[in-house]
Amino acid sequence: MTAVVGARRRVTVSELVLRYPALGPSCALLLAVVVFSLVTNTFLSLDNISLVVEQSLVVGTLALGQTLVILTAGIDLANAAIMVFGTLLMAKLAGAGGGLTALLAGIVLCAAVGSISGVLVTSLRLPPFIVTLGMLTVVAASSRIFAAGQSFPVSNGLLNLLGQRFYLFGQIEITLGMLLGLAMFLFAWYALSRTAWGRHVYALGNDPEAARLTGIHVNRTLFSVYLLAGVIYGFAAWQAIGRIPNADPNAYQTGNLDSITAVVIGGTSLFGGRGGVLGTLVGALIVSVLRSGLTQAGIDELYQDVATGLLVIVAVALDQLARRRSR
């Protein structure tokens, strides 16, 4: 809001960063786009911009669910494994039954697995890190058992739908997956910032005890977060098949860490209660832009990883500094 700048007293940078977690990442994204556009002559084309968005879809969707969990001061190490299991079930059922059955079954599976984590975190009060570490191992192994060493090509109209391309104004390449991704982010943004449920999520992430004392059903809210995250991973599975029509038990082994990277770069605090999904959207795009831009600038891939890693540390450091100043 513009009023902020001219308000009662001078507003410091750290306050700005603290109040608008997506501000820093958005500036970084813009900067990266400008720099790569100047340094290379292939980065700034409509084709490439579409591609960058497309490349960030699956990890971006995983990161959307991850954001919800991290806002409650939790973490989900199993998200990509759950998604991969979802793709395998969808691919197998698509052969036998119809596409719709397969899609729904996949989403239900992901939701069910997500809610198992939710139950363990709420009723047994186990730390989310440990719960999801265990789930990661269990789910990844279950996927391999289920797939029996094979991968499954998918050719089903509905399951491949999100990869469909069409051209806006005859030039801008859009996939249905991009539209779904955008819709999901907007929906989550609305739910978090405009509903009581959203305020409860932030409150329990800040201080679960205080949240409980104000009458928030902490466990119910926490469980709903893991359930909703599971549903989102189910949609991520649909996105993954849209992007690569092949369900492979070995795929997305680093998807969990990639999603955490996007969330953290997007300005959401790992300590819970601060941040939001729009920052995560920007964070996922930053990772994609870096990968694409540095490749086209001719920078070796290992240095690209160095750059991404440093960015994570900078993002967390900014968060910490802002928190300390604000006290």
Next chain:
Amino acid sequence: MRRSSGSVRFVVIGAVAVAVVAAGCSTQRASDSGSAGANSGPVKVGLVTKTDTNPYFVTLREAAKAAADQQGAQLIALAGKFDGDNEGQVAAIENLVQQGVKGILITPSNSGGIIGALQQAKSRGITVIALDTETDPKDAVDATWATDNLGAGEKQGAYVKAALNGAAPKVLLLDGTPGGAVDTQRHNGFLKGMGLADGAPQIVGRANANGDQNLAQQATENLLQRSTDINSVYTLNEPTARGAYAALTAKGLTSKVVIGSIDGGCQGVQDVKAGKYAATVMQFPKKMAQDGVTAVVDFAKNGTKPSGFHDTGSELITDKPLAGLEAKDTAFGLQNCWG
């Protein structure tokens, strides 16, 4: 307090700004890159390996770089993050297409996952060549330069059989990843060379070690817990053979067991020289990379696309040659090894 409408506005403004700038520049840029791709600047050759950590792929990449430099071309090397990273390989292919490469050399992790991206690259007039690992179906690429892995496995099997000198085989099979094309070809080749059928009683045990030394050692230790009455071991590659050797050493079995392997890495040849395992079958990644780069440069010059399967050959390396089997010694091996 948690309202984020300010950040929303910022993101929207930012997005609009990016879109406007992008729209303004794209037409001009597109024509720029079009002419750049056609005649000015060196020929761009893309290389996408399974990972960039495995010494085999590092060799492939360095050899491709050297070949490109020599021919005045520019190599852009990308890779997946882990074996099976289809998303990473697809993104790499797309980014190479954006950069206007003339050809893409790829070692596919899982061909099913990347066929769509390869087709898109081909439809833009880029030649696509598989290195080291065939795609399935084979016509997903224009041409393939690879080791005949069935043949390489057969050489290992024939040597191990001859080394047993008529004794009935009692063999452990240390495979790679279930379902992998190369893994299956080497496995089948070995059994063919040994004259055994899959599931034959002479096979005392088998395990998947993913080509990883630690996993191979663990798997061998566990198999030896069941029975130490073995006389031969098949290994998918040299790290697997090292793991098996360590487990056999701990049981004091190395003198009774013939270990065969495949790869031709320098450490593997050293191991053969040191007598840790009897023989390895060398493959030639440098040749794959050189021939692949040359094919792309030729395509850029005169427009002929490469085609077909090109066997880059394999050689049995051992210091204990056996009658009837063509072999080279470790001196040759150390001169021609990779990694």
